[in-house]
Amino acid sequence: MxxxxxxxxxxxxxxxxxxxxxxxxxxxxxxxxxxxxxxxxxxxxSGGGGGGGTGEGFDVARNGDARVALIGFPSVGKSSLLGALTATESEAAAYEFTTLTCIPGVLQYKGSKIQVLDLPGIIEGAAHGAGRGKEVIAVARSADAILIVLDAGKEQGNRHREILERELETVGIRLNQRPxxxxxxxxxxxxxxxxxxxxxxxxxxxxxxxxxxxxxxxxxxxxxxxxxxxxxxxxxxxxxxxxxRMYKPCLYLYNKIDTITIEEVDQLARLSHSVVGSVRSQFNIGEPLEDDLLKARLWEYLGLTRIYTKRKGSPPDLEEPVVLSEIRKGTTVKSLCANVSSELLREFNYALVWGTSAKHSPQRCGLSHTLDDEDVVQIVSKTIKQQQQDKNYNVISQQFNDKHAKKRLEAKKQKQQRLRG
Known part of the structure; x- marks a missing residue:
């Protein structure tokens, strides 16, 4: 059997x-x-691989501060949504299964870069390989969050939301749950x-x-x-x-609400983890660089946090924030240091924090301090004397000397080649 x-x-x-x-x-x-x-x-x-190996056209390099996968049945407007969010061209037509591979785009919002993946429409039985369900679900497992796109006009009789939840549940993806x-x-x-x-x-x-x-x-x-x-x-x-098992935040977008009555829109809007909108009418979904409800909710579900850094005696850099992800590495001072440089983490002494996470401004904090959105942070490194007290100081010092000795040797060889040449 x-x-x-x-x-x-x-x-x-x-x-x-x-x-x-x-x-x-x-x-x-x-x-x-x-x-x-x-x-x-x-x-x-999936051929024995724990991640469910992706197929041709589905291997997309991880890029940006977060990754969102668009999942839904055919012809619900995923390709049009990708264009509205990222200005990426993805073929859209009136017939089903227009998109046959994974089309990536980049959503720029609040100084962050969010990778958005337009995946082919899946059908019931996708968890067992129907259509290209196996590849789509493998990509969904690699995403930080899932955006399930539903056709508001077809949802009431077809129960597409329930079917998609069951398909993802079958392969061990738990939506809006915690371990x-x-x-x-x-x-x-x-x-x-x-x-x-x-x-x-x-x-x-x-x-x-x-x-x-x-x-x-x-x-x-x-x-x-x-x-x-x-x-x-x-x-x-x-x-x-x-x-x-993988635990993913999931937002449900009911697209094409301009095809149903206001009473039905109100009913869908009251469902948990849901947003109603229309790509065609630009309702709750604006142009790629515009602020709108869908982008704001995606930011919230991805758990992203902007941190502004400053040097001693200088104003904070408000142009290019460091974007931390609660899903990936966390939003602590340690995560900030690791995001910027491993050397910064090694030489860390303490941090000065201005913002809503601080009890007073500035507050002196350690690596475990959790940062809030738009906090300003100044990292204070250890003094030479403090670094010398570190038990690994000799090893670190030797590595530093070896690195610079190698650079000097390479520079000397290049100079000799120029003199000969």
Whole structure:
């Protein structure tokens, strides 16, 4: 029996099983088996690579401060949206599947450069390779955030939002969720599965330890300590055990609202994580360099922060901010130093911070201080005496001398070649 047949068999059994206390353990085991089979199926279809390898036309180099993937069914306006956001030409037409590869563009907003990827339309069954779903989903896994584009006029009867959520859920992409606060620590010695929780676990039934043990044994884990610091479901526990789930912020854009009534627009606008707009009518979606609601919401979901730097005795540089990403490296002083130079991080002494994150201006802060948007930061390096007290000073000093000795040798060789030539 193939993987697809086994998946369908388990799904059918889960649909037939009534949900109550008596079947709680059985359903939990079935969910664990189903998640395991789906992971195996995705790996099999992607050629065994954990990331789901991209195909020809889908390998786009990572660029900019953040990456957003446009996902949606065919003919919902993704190509037109890419042009409105980035001024990039992507073929748009009245027929389906106009875009056949990944088309990149760069959105410039608030001093940042956001890479936007226009992906081919996907259809139901994309998670199992239908259409070019495998390649599209692989790119979605590499994005910092996902923008799902929906046709406002077709959404009510087709439930496209629900279908796309299910397709991404199937391949382990969790939308607008955070990783559950659960740790699973494997032990070498015996003792079985030990489960502890700081809060009640009603979703795991009257005997949580029993269902946790069943799920872990499904993945051949027989000795481990499990600690839950929040209320979790069976699906969340399975996600922690698998360890390959990706948690992405997702914004839903209902395009073409000029084709529906104002009552329907109001209903869609009230849905969670949603924005309504029209590329054609430029409603909530302006020109590439204009400020509009969609760009503002994307900035918010990407967790981007502008930091202005200054030198001692000089005014801050307000022309070119350093853009930090909460999703990538964080928005701390340490992230700022790492973003600018590894040498700056090594020689860091303290930072002076002006802005909303500071209790007073300026505030002297360490590497762990979290910065807010439009803060001004001055990095103060260690003095020579402080650097000499570092236990790695001799190694760093030798590396510095070697680097400059190499440069001097190269300069000498070039001078000799000019004299000969």
């Amino acid at each position: 193939g993987l697809m047949e086994r998946i369908k068999e388990i799904e059918s059994e889960m649909a037939r099983t009534q949900k109550n206390k008596a079947t709680n353990y059985h359903l939990g085991t079935l969910k664990a088996k189903l998640a395991k089979l789906r992971s195996e199926l995705f790996l099999e279809q 559950p606060d659960v740790t699973v620590t494997k032990r070498k010695s015996g003792g079985g599965i030990r489960f502890a929780s700081t809060v009640p676990q009603p979703q795991l039934g009257p005997e949580p330890e029993k269902i946790v043990t069943n799920i872990l044994r499904e993945y051949k884990i027989t000795t481990a300590d499990v600690l839950a610091r929040e209320e979790i479901s069976v699906d969340q526990l399975v996600d922690v055990v698998l360890g390959n």
